[in-house]
Amino acid sequence: MEFDHIHFYLENAIDSRDWFVEKLGFKAISAQTTQDTHTEIINRGQVYFVLSSPITSASSVANFLSLHPPGVADVAFRVGDIESVVAKAAANGAKILQPPTQNSQGLKRAKISGWGDLSHTLIEKIDDAQILNPTHQLLTDIVDIDHVVLNVAEDNLESALNWYHQILGFQPEQNFDIQTDKSALRSRVMVDVDGGVKFPINEPASANSQVQEFLDANHGAGIQHIALRTGNILGVVGELRSRGLSFLKVPVSYYTNLESKALNYLSKTDWEAVQNYQILLDWQEMISEAMLLQIFTQPIFPEPTIFFEFIERRVSWVDGKLMQAQGFGEGNFKALFEAIEREQMKRGSLVE
Numbered sequence: 303m304e305f306d307h308i309h310f311y312l313e314n315a316i317d318s319r320d321w322f323v324e325k326l327g328f329k330a331i332s333a334q335t336t337q338d339t340h341t342e343i344i345n346r347g348q349v350y351f352v353l354s355s356p357i358t359s360a361s362s363v364a365n366f367l368s369l370h371p372p373g374v375a376d377v378a379f380r381v382g383d384i385e386s387v388v389a390k391a392a393a394n395g396a397k398i399l400q401p402p403t404q405n406s407q408g409l410k411r412a413k414i415s416g417w418g419d420l421s422h423t424l425i426e427k428i429d430d431a432q433i434l435n436p437t438h439q440l441l442t443d444i445v446d447i448d449h450v451v452l453n454v455a456e457d458n459l460e461s462a463l464n465w466y467h468q469i470l471g472f473q474p475e476q477n478f479d480i481q482t483d484k485s486a487l488r489s490r491v492m493v494d495v496d497g498g499v500k501f502p503i504n505e506p507a508s509a510n511s512q513v514q515e516f517l518d519a520n521h522g523a524g525i526q527h528i529a530l531r532t533g534n535i536l537g538v539v540g541e542l543r544s545r546g547l548s549f550l551k552v553p554v555s556y557y558t559n560l561e562s563k564a565l566n567y568l569s570k571t572d573w574e575a576v577q578n579y580q581i582l583l584d585w586q587e588m589i590s591e592a593m594l595l596q597i598f599t600q601p602i603f604p605e606p607t608i609f610f611e612f613i614e615r616r617v618s619w620v621d622g623k624l625m626q627a628q629g630f631g632e633g634n635f636k637a638l639f640e641a642i643e644r645e646q647m648k649r650g651s652l653v654e
Contacts, residue, residue: 303470303494305447306425307350308528309376311366315342315355318372321602322351325547326610339363348446349530352376369419371605374525377416377450378423379470379499384410387424387470394468402426414469417452417462418523422470444538448531448613449500453513454523459488459505462523466492472501485511485646515651519605527598527609535595535614536572539579542612548600550645552580567593606649 312318319342322328328344328351335341338361342353354375356364366375381387384402392398397415402424404410410426454462466472472492480487486507493500504526506514516526532538543549557564557577564573564583576583576595584594595614601607 303382303496304380304427304498305450306378306380306423307352308374308447308450308525309352309354309378309423310373311363311370311375312353312355312372313367315340315353318342318353318355319344322353325542325545327541327545347444349444366419370521370524371519371607372603373520373608374420374450374528376413376421376423377525378425380425380427382427384412384424384426388412388414390471391469396469417454417465420452420524443532443534444612445531445533448529448611448615449502450528451502451504451526452523453504453516453520453526455517456506456514458523459490459503462503462505463490463492466501466503471495472499475500479507481507487511487513510646510651512646515606515646515649518651520607525608527611529596529611529613532612532614535581535597535612536575536579538612539581539597540575543579549580550598550600552582556582600645606645606651 310318319330322344323330326346328346328349330342330344332343333341334343335357338356338358339354340357344351344353354363356367358364363375388398388402391414398412399415399421400411400413402410402412409428412424414422414424416422452462463474467474472494474490475493476491478489478491480489487504488507489502489504491500491502504513506517508514513526517523539549560583561573563585564576567585568576575581579597581595581597584596593616595616597612599610599612601609
């Protein structure tokens, strides 16, 4: 299984398209208008987003926006055998929103309910020779969707984990219980059996958790952030900052504590760029050269809901094998959550 695309429901798809083009460097590739809904499709490299807005109150987008602020309504997956995936989902209690259909080009698709008001479009993989391969593009750009994070209400984490295990066959990979002096959350990482989809799920572990702030602003569970993978985070973040995209700020002390280790693996020029761009660094134990670099944007909508992560997983030779940095920046969790807490304090949702 792999991520195929992310579908946003928004107030104005054209304005949102222009924002993604201006701030994130996406390209508008097609548009479609029905009686009730206008849709824009945009991409950057292998990352595709669908943006829909309502024309009339009969639109499903209008119904979503009556319940939630703008955000992700559907996370689409590419699957090997759509009939078997849908049959398993139905047998385990998922609502089938659209049964499998095939268009004139032979593309099969279906849609099932997800957690809360989220849905999942399923698209059957076509022959490998026909699939756009990320290696055909410049790997220094944004390569693909690395992971997508779902926030659920307190005490719903285990139920959500079981749901995605039963419906889509996701398996638990990592557990994180994260706590600072001010707030806490619990996170469990789910992956599909082939490892192509990474789907962390969070729940609040304190009343003032960033997850609870999201749930309050979103009026329920939903997608908190989308991580986009790149082969050159310094180049991509430099470009995005020049476009005016806003990122979370990192204190100088974070880099002071890392400098001696970082200079073992980064040139002085790159280390200065990491600090200037305020990128977080992490290393896997036993694979020190397999460095993970990541950075997080401010929320992209007026509400403190969805944001983006940009992540580079560097590789290293270990015992004759090429190893890529895995995980989710565990060493950065404290710095990340303290950065988010500072933003919460500015919004008044977290008090010292």
